[in-house]
Amino acid sequence: MIGIERVDHICVAVKDLDGAAAIWGPFFGKSKPDLEYIHEAEAIHVFRYKVGEIYYELMASTRKGSEVDRFISSKGEGIMLISFKVPNVETAMKVLRDQGYRLIDETPRTWRQSHYAFVHPGFMNGVLVEIID
């Protein structure tokens, strides 16, 4: 069982975080993000908004040539990633691999208390899918 429980978060690649927050903050009725963080390994600076049961994240690049930079260069700003909650990433990866899904990662990535991994967008109708536990 892959065990997809729900959408965990959706990431929007943006050029200018403050500019984006001036649009999305009032849209969600929030004067500031619920959380702000920098994830150096992924070269992202994130403003996170809780919207219902999911996190809606505005994500800017912290390094020239990062994944976010390259996404924006090729496709423009927009939704870059959707992340699904699973009970256990390692188990889910094994099931996905056994069923023939093409994963980007060999082993789970780790950040704080979470593990996560990416499925190849070329296998998922152009959607960059993350699974996270």
Next chain:
Amino acid sequence: MIGIERVDHICVAVKDLDGAAAIWGPFFGKSKPDLEYIHEAEAIHVFRYKVGEIYYELMASTRKGSEVDRFISSKGEGIMLISFKVPNVETAMKVLRDQGYRLIDETPRTWRQSHYAFVHPGFMNGVLVEIID
């Protein structure tokens, strides 16, 4: 108050619905979509999966030159739209307009029991935003 409550649905533009369902169905652990429908006015044929509190929709064009067709031609398959639940679309549209948001629609669109309207992606960091009640 715009009154965004939660994400209602996310739409993925795909070329081949059955091919996409063969990927996403097993991913969600579902042997078939929870709902299938055709919305002629929008020229879409949809397979809908309930994932947590949201609907994840695979959406194929039913007419050459439709919005979905044009999206796929310019950007390739991928997430085309995110829809947010509001208590009342007409009220939300008025508030958005008063706050300077650029809407695609002058008046709400109607389908079955719902009203919905689109905010311009050029105003929302490239994200095609729908509000629905």
